[in-house]
C-alpha cells in the first residue's frame with residue numbers, strides 16, 4: 001500500500017512492528033525506557049525506514065542525552081554506528097534558525113520547527129562530509145533520514161572514545177594534541193571553508209590508541225560567508241586556548257588566528 005493512503009490502523013500497526021523489531025534487536029533493555037520522548041511516531045517511522053534499508057541492523061544503548069539530540073550506539077551493515085536523533089520537541093530551535101538563515105546552502109527552508117530540524121540534521125551531515133574531505137578526523141557520515149543522522153561510531157568495544165575534557169594527559173601529549181587541533185581548524189577553514197562554531201574540550205573526542213583528536217557535533221558549523229563566521233572562529237580559538245593553557249602553550253589568540261587563516265604555506 002502506498003504511503004499516505006493507508007488508514008490510521010495500518011499506520012499504527014506498522015509503527016508497532018517497527019518498535020517490536022527494534023525492541024527485539026535492541027541490546028540495552030533500558031534504551032526505550034530512558035528515551036521515550038525521543039521516539040515520537042515520525043522518528044520511529046524514520047528508524048523503521050533505515051532498518052528496512054539495512055543501514056540500522058539493531059539499536060544499541062544510549063550514549064548521550066544532549067540539549068538537542070540523543071546519541072545511540074547501533075549495529076550497522078558492517079560496523080557499529082552512532083545514531084544521532086534530533087528531538088523534534090527540542091526547545092532550542094530558535095537558535096538553530098539563526099545558524100541556518102545565515103547559510104547560503106539553506107535558502108529555501110520553510111520556517112517551521114520540523115523543517116528547521118530536518119535542515120539542521122542535513123547541515124551536520126554535509127559539514128561532516130566537507131570536514132572529512134578536508135582530511136580532518138571526524139565521524140564519517142553515512143546517511144540522514146529526516147531528524148536522524150547515522151555516522152561512523154568513534155570508539156571501541158561499544159564504548160565511545162572519551163572527550164578531551166575527560167583525558168589526563170602528559171604535557172607533551174597535550175602539546176601534540178593542541179598542534180593537531182590547530183592544524184585541523186586550519187584545514188577546516190582553508191579547505192572545507194567552514195568554522196566549527198562550538199569547538200571546545202567537550203566536542204573533541206580522543207582516539208585512545210594514538211591520541212588523535214576527533215571533531216564532533218558539527219550541526220552549528222557555518223560556511224565562511226556566514227555573517228558571524230569570524231566571531232565564531234575567534235570564540236573557538238578562545239575556548240581551545242583556555243583549555244590548553246595548562247599545557248604551557250606559547251600562543252596568543254592573534255597568533256592562532258593567523259595560523260588558521262594562513263593560506264601562504266600550503267604544500
Ligand SMILES: Nc1ncnc2c1ncn2[C@@H]1O[C@H](COP(=O)(O)OP(=O)(O)OP(=O)(O)O)[C@@H](O)[C@H]1O
Nearest residue numbers: 063064066067068069071082139152153154160217
Ligand atoms: N560518532 C560518534 N561516535 C561515538 N560517540 C559519539 C559520536 N557522536 C557523538 N558521540 C557521543 O555523544 C556525545 C554527544 O554528541 P554531540 O555533541 O554530537 O551531541 P549533542 O546533542 O549536540 O550534545 P550536547 O548537547 O551535549 O552538545 C558526545 O560527547 C560523544 O560522547
